Amino acid sequence: MTRGAFFLFVVVLLTHYGYDALSETFGGTSAAWFYVLRGIEGLCAFSLLAAFLAPKFRPLLPLCAWGAMEEGLTSVCRLAVGIRNPPASRAQCDAVTGLPLYDLTLFVVLVVLIRSLD
DSSP states (O other): OHHHHHHHHHHHHHHHHSHHHHHHHHOSOHHHHHHHHHHHHHHHHHHHHHHHTTTTSTTHHHHHHHHHHHHHHHHHHHHHHOTTSOOSOSSHHHHHHSSOHHHHHHHHHHHHHHHHTO
């Protein structure tokens, strides 16, 4: 648990204090980098939550998986648009892939939720 907590501490630190440095080094706006870093932060937080709590509380596992996936997608899709480019739309992954991922994700989440209640 100590390593996981330290790892999360470093991720949170980089998220809240590293976006200006990334912006200056790699271009793009500070807000765009903060958006990407927040996605990474959420992915790590949900993954650690799943690793440490979900074995004891099995209903948390689908929720943690969903949260980690959504947070990871925000970072990946924002980077796919291009950090120097303005976001394509609110549903950036839809714009990047040409697929209705925004709606499909909601459908998959509802199916997983219903199945996890059995």
